[in-house]
Amino acid sequence: MLAAQSISKSFTGVQALRDVSVTIGGNEVVGLIGENGAGKSTLMRILSGTQSPDSGTLTLDGKPLRLRSARDAARNGIGMVFQEQSLLLNLTVAENIYLGQEGEFTRFGLVNWRAMRKAALRQLGKIGVDIDVTARTADLSFAARQMVELAKALTLEDSTNCPLTILLDEPTSVLARADIDILFTRVRSLKARASFVFVSHRLDEVLQVSDRVYVMKDGLIVGEYRADKVTAPQLHEIMVGRGLHSGYYKEAQQTPPRPAVLLEAAGLGVSGAFRNVDFSIREGEVVGIAGVVGSGREELTRSLGGFLPQTSGSLKINGNAVRLASPEQAVKLGVGTVPRERRTEGLVMFLSIASNITLANLGSVMANGIIDHRRERSVAKEWLKRLRIKAPNVDVACRKLSGGNQQKVVLARWMTAGSRILILDHPTRGLDVGAKEEVYELVRELSAQGVAILLLSDTLEETIGLSHQVLTMRDGEITARFEAAAGQKPAQVDLLRAMV
Amino acid sequence: MTLHSEQAEFPPQSRNAVGAPRRPSLAAWKTTAARRMRAFAPVFVLVALCILIAIANPNFIELRNLIRIANAAAVPLTLAMGTTFVILMGSIDLSAEGAVAIAATTLVLLAANDSNASNFGWWAVLAAVCASGFMGFLSGNIQTGLRIPSFMATLGVWFIGLGVSTYLLGGSAVRLMDPALRGLALTRFLELPLSVWIALAALAVAIFIQYFTRLGLHIVAIGGGEDLAELSGVNPRRVRIAAFTIAGLFYGVAGVLAAAQLGQSNSVIGDGRLFAAITAVVVGGTALTGGEGGVINTLVGVLIVTVLGNGMVLLGISPYIQQTVQGLMIIAAVASSLDRLRLKIVK
Numbered sequence: 001m002l003a004a005q006s007i008s009k010s011f012t013g014v015q016a017l018r019d020v021s022v023t024i025g026g027n028e029v030v031g032l033i034g035e036n037g038a039g040k041s042t043l044m045r046i047l048s049g050t051q052s053p054d055s056g057t058l059t060l061d062g063k064p065l066r067l068r069s070a071r072d073a074a075r076n077g078i079g080m081v082f083q084e085q086s087l088l089l090n091l092t093v094a095e096n097i098y099l100g101q102e103g104e105f106t107r108f109g110l111v112n113w114r115a116m117r118k119a120a121l122r123q124l125g126k127i128g129v130d131i132d133v134t135a136r137t138a139d140l141s142f143a144a145r146q147m148v149e150l151a152k153a154l155t156l157e158d159s160t161n162c163p164l165t166i167l168l169d170e171p172t173s174v175l176a177r178a179d180i181d182i183l184f185t186r187v188r189s190l191k192a193r194a195s196f197v198f199v200s201h202r203l204d205e206v207l208q209v210s211d212r213v214y215v216m217k218d219g220l221i222v223g224e225y226r227a228d229k230v231t232a233p234q235l236h237e238i239m240v241g242r243g244l245h246s247g248y249y250k251e252a253q254q255t256p257p258r259p260a261v262l263l264e265a266a267g268l269g270v271s272g273a274f275r276n277v278d279f280s281i282r283e284g285e286v287v288g289i290a291g292v293v294g295s296g297r298e299e300l301t302r303s304l305g306g307f308l309p310q311t312s313g314s315l316k317i318n319g320n321a322v323r324l325a326s327p328e329q330a331v332k333l334g335v336g337t338v339p340r341e342r343r344t345e346g347l348v349m350f351l352s353i354a355s356n357i358t359l360a361n362l363g364s365v366m367a368n369g370i371i372d373h374r375r376e377r378s379v380a381k382e383w384l385k386r387l388r389i390k391a392p393n394v395d396v397a398c399r400k401l402s403g404g405n406q407q408k409v410v411l412a413r414w415m416t417a418g419s420r421i422l423i424l425d426h427p428t429r430g431l432d433v434g435a436k437e438e439v440y441e442l443v444r445e446l447s448a449q450g451v452a453i454l455l456l457s458d459t460l461e462e463t464i465g466l467s468h469q470v471l472t473m474r475d476g477e478i479t480a481r482f483e484a485a486a487g488q489k490p491a492q493v494d495l496l497r498a499m500v
Numbered sequence: 501m502t503l504h505s506e507q508a509e510f511p512p513q514s515r516n517a518v519g520a521p522r523r524p525s526l527a528a529w530k531t532t533a534a535r536r537m538r539a540f541a542p543v544f545v546l547v548a549l550c551i552l553i554a555i556a557n558p559n560f561i562e563l564r565n566l567i568r569i570a571n572a573a574a575v576p577l578t579l580a581m582g583t584t585f586v587i588l589m590g591s592i593d594l595s596a597e598g599a600v601a602i603a604a605t606t607l608v609l610l611a612a613n614d615s616n617a618s619n620f621g622w623w624a625v626l627a628a629v630c631a632s633g634f635m636g637f638l639s640g641n642i643q644t645g646l647r648i649p650s651f652m653a654t655l656g657v658w659f660i661g662l663g664v665s666t667y668l669l670g671g672s673a674v675r676l677m678d679p680a681l682r683g684l685a686l687t688r689f690l691e692l693p694l695s696v697w698i699a700l701a702a703l704a705v706a707i708f709i710q711y712f713t714r715l716g717l718h719i720v721a722i723g724g725g726e727d728l729a730e731l732s733g734v735n736p737r738r739v740r741i742a743a744f745t746i747a748g749l750f751y752g753v754a755g756v757l758a759a760a761q762l763g764q765s766n767s768v769i770g771d772g773r774l775f776a777a778i779t780a781v782v783v784g785g786t787a788l789t790g791g792e793g794g795v796i797n798t799l800v801g802v803l804i805v806t807v808l809g810n811g812m813v814l815l816g817i818s819p820y821i822q823q824t825v826q827g828l829m830i831i832a833a834v835a836s837s838l839d840r841l842r843l844k845i846v847k
Contacts, residue, residue: 088721091717091721099729099732111713
């Protein structure tokens with residue numbers, strides 16, 4: 001039995017885990033659910049030895065366990081199947097399965113490839129898949145790679161005498177339905193030889209495969225249930241854990257949209273990501289998209305931002321049919337993206353506020369091909385005031401601003417560029433409560449000015465609270481549409497039913 | 501539990517449910533075929549080049565000329581073997597010229613020479629190779645210990661090597677007087693100079709390291725993704741230091757051959773050799789991003805570079821144009837070997 005007792009871990013001011021205790025019994029499948037940032041991944045990294053806790057202990061069958069590396073964990077029978085897969089695509093299947101553990105086939109530094117291939121075949125046999133062990137991993141489908149990864153974790157069975165615990169971090173987020181079923185069949189049949197920890201966003205899947213479920217929220221374990229004694233909507237409520245306050249999302253300031261349609265998608269699709277997407281956004285309308293990881297909503301927003309060219313259907317912006325082939329083209333057509341990763345995608349962190357604000361529309365501050373810095377600064381000052389950006393002056397580098405103010409600078413840039421359509425991709429991620437409220441207020445103001453907004457958000461309540469209309473997506477398709485006028489917001493459970 | 505009972509847990513039809521490569525889709529087959537084509541492209545280039553030059557000047561395929569090509573390829577081949585291992589990891593090694601200078605200088609100063617009284621014979625060869633290997637060991641430690649990009653670490657080591665060797669030589673050329681060592685370049689066995697046989701031995705050692713040892717696998721794994729390899733239990737630091745050291749040892753052998761061919765060591769003995777080595781590696785199809793290619797690719801690359809150079813001499817092309825062509829070739833090689841559409845950012 002693997003157990004974690006009173007584990008705490010913080011990263012530069014953020015408490016990722018607070019006094020977390022979990023146990024994983026022998027031959028048990030334990031589910032772990034929680035929203036983004038709830039601390040699931042941190043807990044998994046601690047269990048797999050890639051991070052060490054600030055305080056608290058791990059025990060294995062009652063004996064204390066100190067893990068300093070993934071290798072340490074492996075020695076103690078703990079293997080991990082990573083969310084972003086950890087196979088090397090340039091190696092063969094057999095090489096991947098035994099990478100770092102070639103010891104038994106190696107003599108004087110020389111590898112006995114034939115013995116390794118034979119052993120790899122035996123590992124794959126354990127999960128009952130037939131994959132050519134001499135194939136390059138890059139040539140395998142995603143689902144097949146997942147099986148190889150599972151087989152790799154199972155090699156621990158031979159190299160340690162400890163009971164095996166396999167951590168599966170969001171293994172289903174990249175798999176198709178049929179492959180998920182295969183994976184679940186394997187996990188169930190492997191229960192006789194190993195315990196599993198299963199992390200997922202999809203509550204029904206967690207319930208389907210687990211014996212016991214832990215719910216995490218804000219770095220705490222907030223619930224522990226037997227899987228046959230709880231339902232998906234119940235879990236969701238515990239996971240989200242707060243009631244809806246209409247005031248928080250400035251519902252009183254929600255203005256009805258105007259009739260003119262700014263963006264219209266008909267049968268839009270990107271192969272392998274989403275298909276048959278129909279929707280439109282009117283002037284001043286906020287359309288929220290709800291869906292779990294893998295629903296295709298992330299790809300949809302990337303496609304509308306010009307990062308992922310559409311492969312089917314049609315798109316109209318301001319009534320004109322367009323095909324977005326690049327972000328540059330999207331910006332020219334008035335589509336601005338406020339990306340999820342402010343630090344890497346949203347702002348050039350070492351440039352000043354003024355430079356960042358005018359970046360998407362340098363033409364407006366140029367004279368004869370030369371940037372007029374006075375004009376640039378005066379434009380930026382104007383926005384500093386209008387969006388209440390807190391900064392000593394416009395020459396400050398953006399990396400010195402708080403997250404909320406950085407987000408405002410991104411918004412100011414798109415307003416300067418004359419964007420009439422904004423894609424807000426998790427606009428409040430990583431912001432504190434006060435900064436979130438300010439962003440909500442800005443969303444309301446922009447909407448009142450007639451800007452069309454497509455919203456993706458971390459939480460369902462935020463999506464419902466801010467939007468005029470909410471679309472739910474599942475497995476790449478829109479499954480339902482909900483009107484969300486002020487005072488007539490749909491219930492979370494109804495949305496959830498269409499999402500999972 | 502035996503293999504058979506384990507497999508019997510699943511009915512046969514479900515065992516192929518996952519997309520195994522034995523029944524590849526058309527798209528997968530196309531990408532595999534495209535990759536194979538790309539992998540063999542350097543061989544086609546070499547064959548086409550030989551045919552074209554032979555048509556333009558039949559002297560090209562005379563035995564005398566082929567021996568000349570083999571002789572010219574000996575030092576670049578030995579050097580490029582070392583560089584290949586570093587590039588396979590996704591790093592770069594610029595220290596080749598400095599390491600060659602150190603090796604050549606160590607050799608001439610310890611063997612019989614016209615500057616001092618030492619006469620250590622074959623021990624001088626061992627010392628020269630070890631000195632160069634130490635330079636590689638240094639590069640590896642600087643890169644992993646100080647966490648400096650290999651580009652800068654090896655640029656530094658290049659100049660350290662150059663400076664130290666010029667200082668030891670006192671700024672002039674020192675002649676190698678040991679007849680046995682000169683024989684490395686002058687004695688022939690089956691028509692070929694010994695230096696060619698030594699280069700072929702270096703190739704054999706390199707093939708052995710890459711394809712038969714755990715170290716070779718780990719070098720390729722690090723090139724494919726160091727963080728992932730580390731998660732699997734590979735120790736990247738140890739592998740990196742080993743790869744740079746091996747590179748240094750190959751440079752050392754090349755330095756000995758160069759000194760034997762020239763009959764002396766001077767401050768410019770390494771000049772131009774770095775470009776030749778990196779060009780050969782890249783032209784052979786080893787990806788600068790690491791993880792793809794290897795020493796056999798480099799063999800083809802060295803032959804392409806040498807044959808092209810030899811052909812242009814035979815055709816009487818101006819040496820300046822020859823340089824220009826080599827420059828064009830390295831750009832063309834990278835352009836055709838990379839799947840550039842997939843690269844997000846080029847730095």
